[in-house]
Amino acid sequence: MDIRKVFQIILHNIRLWFADPTALFFTLIAPFVLTVIISLAFSNLGGSAAPVQNIPTLIVNQDQGSAFGNFGAQMEAIFLDPPEGLAELISVEALTDVDEARQRVRKGEARAAIIIPPDFSARLNAASPTFGQQKVEIELYRDANSTISPQIVGAIVRQFLNSFTNANIAVSAAAAQNPLLVARAAEIGQAVANAEPLIRLNVTEGRQAQRTTFNALQIFAPNMSVFFLAFAMAIGVVQIMVEKENGTLGRMLATPTTRSTILAGMFGATYINGVIQLTLLIVATSLFGVLLGTEVAVWGTDIPSLALLVLVVTAAFIGLGTIIAGLSKDRVQAQVLSNAILIVLGILGGAFFGSGDGSPPLGAVSYLSPNYWGANAFTQLAGGTFPATHFVVLLSMFVVLFSVGLLLFSRRVEI
Amino acid sequence: MTPLVEIHGLKKRYAPKNGAGEGNLAVKGISLSIQKGEIFSLLGPNGAGKTTTISIMSGLIAPTEGDVIIGGHSITKNAVAVKKLIGVVPQEIALYPELSARTNLEFFGRLQGLGGAALAKRCDEVLEFIGLRDRQRERIDTFSGGMKRRVNIGVGLLHKPTLVFMDEPTVGVDPQSRRSILDAVKALNQQGMTVLYTTHYMEEAEELSDRVGIMDHGELIALGKQIELIQQTGVKDAIILKLPSEHIEAAQTLLRALPVISNVEVDSDHSDKLHLLSDRGRQALPHVIRALDEANMIPTAIQISEPNLESVFLHLTGRALRD
Numbered sequence: 216m217d218i219r220k221v222f223q224i225i226l227h228n229i230r231l232w233f234a235d236p237t238a239l240f241f242t243l244i245a246p247f248v249l250t251v252i253i254s255l256a257f258s259n260l261g262g263s264a265a266p267v268q269n270i271p272t273l274i275v276n277q278d279q280g281s282a283f284g285n286f287g288a289q290m291e292a293i294f295l296d297p298p299e300g301l302a303e304l305i306s307v308e309a310l311t312d313v314d315e316a317r318q319r320v321r322k323g324e325a326r327a328a329i330i331i332p333p334d335f336s337a338r339l340n341a342a343s344p345t346f347g348q349q350k351v352e353i354e355l356y357r358d359a360n361s362t363i364s365p366q367i368v369g370a371i372v373r374q375f376l377n378s379f380t381n382a383n384i385a386v387s388a389a390a391a392q393n394p395l396l397v398a399r400a401a402e403i404g405q406a407v408a409n410a411e412p413l414i415r416l417n418v419t420e421g422r423q424a425q426r427t428t429f430n431a432l433q434i435f436a437p438n439m440s441v442f443f444l445a446f447a448m449a450i451g452v453v454q455i456m457v458e459k460e461n462g463t464l465g466r467m468l469a470t471p472t473t474r475s476t477i478l479a480g481m482f483g484a485t486y487i488n489g490v491i492q493l494t495l496l497i498v499a500t501s502l503f504g505v506l507l508g509t510e511v512a513v514w515g516t517d518i519p520s521l522a523l524l525v526l527v528v529t530a531a532f533i534g535l536g537t538i539i540a541g542l543s544k545d546r547v548q549a550q551v552l553s554n555a556i557l558i559v560l561g562i563l564g565g566a567f568f569g570s571g572d573g574s575p576p577l578g579a580v581s582y583l584s585p586n587y588w589g590a591n592a593f594t595q596l597a598g599g600t601f602p603a604t605h606f607v608v609l610l611s612m613f614v615v616l617f618s619v620g621l622l623l624f625s626r627r628v629e630i
Numbered sequence: 631m632t633p634l635v636e637i638h639g640l641k642k643r644y645a646p647k648n649g650a651g652e653g654n655l656a657v658k659g660i661s662l663s664i665q666k667g668e669i670f671s672l673l674g675p676n677g678a679g680k681t682t683t684i685s686i687m688s689g690l691i692a693p694t695e696g697d698v699i700i701g702g703h704s705i706t707k708n709a710v711a712v713k714k715l716i717g718v719v720p721q722e723i724a725l726y727p728e729l730s731a732r733t734n735l736e737f738f739g740r741l742q743g744l745g746g747a748a749l750a751k752r753c754d755e756v757l758e759f760i761g762l763r764d765r766q767r768e769r770i771d772t773f774s775g776g777m778k779r780r781v782n783i784g785v786g787l788l789h790k791p792t793l794v795f796m797d798e799p800t801v802g803v804d805p806q807s808r809r810s811i812l813d814a815v816k817a818l819n820q821q822g823m824t825v826l827y828t829t830h831y832m833e834e835a836e837e838l839s840d841r842v843g844i845m846d847h848g849e850l851i852a853l854g855k856q857i858e859l860i861q862q863t864g865v866k867d868a869i870i871l872k873l874p875s876e877h878i879e880a881a882q883t884l885l886r887a888l889p890v891i892s893n894v895e896v897d898s899d900h901s902d903k904l905h906l907l908s909d910r911g912r913q914a915l916p917h918v919i920r921a922l923d924e925a926n927m928i929p930t931a932i933q934i935s936e937p938n939l940e941s942v943f944l945h946l947t948g949r950a951l952r953d
């Protein structure tokens with residue numbers, strides 16, 4: 216195999232797509248527009264694409280209080296009954312169990328949990344001789360798969376802490392009306408003034424948990440993208456048969472270029488086409504999600520895993536396209552057959568309706584569809600789980616379908 | 631001198647269409663050789679097996695039996711070495727219609743192993759040669775049939791092949807383009823290129839070729855210089871009669887019955903013309919005139935045609951070349 220020529224054939228094919236605006240339309244614009252339309256139509260399915268409001272937030276106050284009051288309880292009270300403006304932004308629920316709170320964030324039921332430690336008040340006791348020496352930490356346990364909402368919660372907490380340190384501690388101290396403290400008022404005032412960075416907000420992340428609900432875009436963006444990817448891959452393989460008919464394949468073969476080089480170039484071009492198509496659709500639908508103000512990243516935030524899935528899903532579908540073409544009698548049959556098969560597989564995989572919880576949309580039959588495995592892999596990843604089973608299934612599909620398909624195909628096309 | 635091309639007992643049986651039975655035996659064991667520097671024509675009607683032969687010779691399909699040796703390399707054993715020597719001009723226009731003439735040339739040139747300045751130079755030269763230098767940036771699908779044909783030829787010449795295969799390069803072009811293509815073939819040959827030219831036009835084979843192979847139904851039925859073929863087959867002048875069309879059928883029956891006449895065919899382009907062949911050539915004319923006169927049929931025109939490849943083909947197969 217001549218790598219330079221493989222590269223030249225790939226470049227040549229990329230030039231051909233750009234010479235054909237309809238191809239660009241069908242590989243990029245049509246799937247994007249359909250994703251948008253269908254996602255909007257189903258947007259109340261398993262999540263919302265509405266602007267950020269009522270961010271589900273948990274608060275766990277473990278503060279045991281001190282002689283001068285319970286600062287944790289004050290903070291909890293403010294969050295539970297937020298002032299004007301904040302009230303629409305967050306919707307706070309108080310819990311007592313830290314583990315439960317963390318779990319619910321991991322499940323995606325809440326975007327963040329504010330966890331107030333047991334010694335919160337004790338450490339904020341301005342009268343304590345060690346005041347100011349020990350840091351006070353509030354933990355913000357955030358949903359790693361959400362982007363905007365936890366940041367908003369974090370900002371609110373920070374703002375709260377700022378005013379809290381400056382005012383509340385001094386007020387509480389004074390309110391204690393302790394003669395001892397009055398005597399040390401200047402000293403305490405100094406300590407409080409220096410206490411700006413006293414409370415640190417420790418942001419921790421939770422992922423790994425199986426998500427139970429997904430945003431509509433997280434279901435439909437992968438579904439639509441995979442549906443159109445399947446067609447693009449089948450068209451790419453059939454294009455080799457078209458070139459055979461047009462004589463350009465024969466013309467390539469008449470040059471000192473081996474069959475394997477030509478095949479590698481043609482299949483390589485189709486593969487790269489698929490990867491580019493998926494990547495652009497991921498970027499476009501993600502931006503669309505941001506535009507809509509969806510609170511979770513449509514394709515998740517684990518970029519390396521996302522890239523890995525793009526590669527394996529594209530491979531699986533090029534395998535599917537190859538076996539369909541390989542089983543077809545001629546180019547026309549390959550086109551008719553792939554259209555029919557891909558529509559059925561798309562429906563089995565849930566292309567136009569999906570399932571809100573990411574389960575197989577048509578039960579066990581969905582497992583027969585590479586579309587299900589491809590689209591659901593992305594949905595699972597967006598939910599925070601690397602879809603290991605999906606990955607193995609897709610990789611096996613590629614290996615089996617492509618190797619058998621290529622054998623049949625090269626015999627059929629006499630290349 | 632060893633020939634540039636040697637074809638040994640070449641057979642091709644295509645795979646059966648619907649998987650059942652025996653496939654079509656398109657080439658039935660042909661052997662011939664082509665000398666360096668000559669224009670060799672394969673002349674035969676549609677379906678004779680010309681394209682199949684060229685496809686095997688250019689390594690597109692494998693022969694069922696036999697082999698082709700080009701420049702000392704076997705196409706079945708060392709196809710890449712053969713492909714470096716040959717340029718192929720396929721019968722159907724094989725170009726990317728959505729790309730420009732130059733981009734087409736560049737792509738196939740790269741596959742030929744050209745690149746950089748050498749590729750640019752050859753593209754310029756070829757575009758000049760096919761007379762499309764000023765339209766090189768235009769898309770192929772905006773070109774006329776004749777222009778597409780010329781680009782189709784140009785692609786086969788990029789790497790200055792020792793041997794070029796031209797498969798019916800004039801099919802479907804206007805007379806002017808046809809003229810320029812035939813002149814181009816001669817020019818290439820004068821530059822030293824060996825040409826294997828296939829056609830079903832007798833006149834083209836006659837004008838171009840040093841030697842001719844006549845193919846029919848997958849067989850090579852005659853091979854040699856034109857003059858040799860005419861002598862070998864012993865064909866004489868043909869008599870062409872023009873008659874009122876209502877007399878054609880009767881005249882055909884009548885003349886066939888004459889002992890001096892060996893064959894009577896209706897002209898494929900003019901249904902009021904009859905082609906007569908006789909072992910005695912033009913000496914049969916008085917017999918013909920007398921017979922027609924007795925039957926009250928008066929020819930409107932009489933013409934004697936010198937023996938040519940058409941008459942050789944007619945003699946060998948009993949059919950006209952353009953059936």
Ligand SMILES: Nc1ncnc2c1ncn2[C@@H]1O[C@H](COP(=O)(O)OP(=O)(O)O)[C@@H](O)[C@H]1O
Pocket residue numbers: 644645654656674675676677678679680681682683
């Ligand atoms: N791919 C093919 N499969 C089966 N039969 C074919 C194929 N290509 C050509 N043939 C048949 O082989 C015979 C020779 O065809 P071809 O070589 O194209 O003749 P020519 O070029 O002289 O017109 C014809 O009968 C044709 O129908």
Ligand SMILES: [Mg+2]
Pocket residue numbers: 677680681682721797798
């Ligand atoms: Mg032909």
